[in-house]
Amino acid sequence: MTVHASFESFSKKRGTRFAVQDLTFDVRAGRVVGLIGPNGAGKSTALAGLTGLVEATSGRARVFGTDYRSLRKPASRMGVNLDGMGVEPGLTGRRHLEICRLAAGAERDNVDRILDQVDLAAEAGKKVRDYSLGMRQRLGIASALIGNPQLLVLDEPANGLDPEGIQWLRRFLREFASAGGSALVSSHQLMELEQVADEVVILKQRTLFRGSLEEAKALGGGSLESAYFKILERAT
Structure with missing residues (x-):
């Protein structure tokens, strides 16, 4: 399956501390990937690294096999709303x-x-x-x-949407992926991600979990929210 975006041991240090460290996962064609974690976990830094707004301290974040800034007509490859x-x-x-x-x-x-x-x-x-x-x-x-674009990078896209808007967003993301596109969606709304995501990455500076939605839900007895808190608790 074609890889639209990838993080390869992506790390970003701010001062003496890592905002995010050793992040590794792919966003493949036809897939919606949910990126979740508490405030300050490094989600925004990761998305900024993918879009060329942040320079990696080590590792790399690539879109369509290259640095975002090297793309010709980047808006035709990746659409961004941060x-x-x-x-x-x-x-x-x-x-x-x-x-x-x-x-x-x-x-x-x-x-x-x-x-x-x-x-x-x-x-x-x-x-x-x-x-x-x-x-x-x-x-x-x-x-x-x-x-x-073929790839969408969306930061908290359900924030502020009414129930009708949330239904529209679910339908839109699934149709976009079904047509061969891909989406990387950062969100705190776990129940909404559970409706649209194919894969989940749970982040708290480091990757705590990456895998399919079903694998994540299995860890939480069938609930992504339960799995999320269980995984965070194990990491403390």
Whole structure:
């Protein structure tokens, strides 16, 4: 199976301490991988390393076999929505996506198609300052999709979504993977990950678990949440 992203003994030191150490796992085509861990576990550092925002102290993080910064037309390979990637509040949703489209070198009709895909077409003319948190989340996902990527990297994508939005996100991620794409999703919402993830990586500076969702659930008597806390407890 084609590997879209890989961490190979990826480590990042901040001062005298490791934010993350010896992280190793793959994100393969057709798979949704959930990256979970407590606050400060190194999830954001790992995602930043994959997207070229952080330089590894040792090891490496690669997308499609190379450094993200070496990709030609990177937005057509990997779409990214990380926590803290702000949107100018005075822009409309449509204008924001048009700027993203121009930066990505994507087709003009991508904007309307993706607004429909994330169910924001009716709100596209509103300024982002007037968007709810859930609408901003959908706009962030739309920004990641603008280049028609094969890999999505999403940080807490369910945060702020109402029940309808969560159902939409589940369906979207499964359809994206079924079409041959892949997604690396960082989330604290374990019950939601249990609905969409094929594989799980549990991180607390070091990798505590990596394997299939079913393998993880088996450790917790059928529950990802129970497995998560059991694995964290063993690590303390």
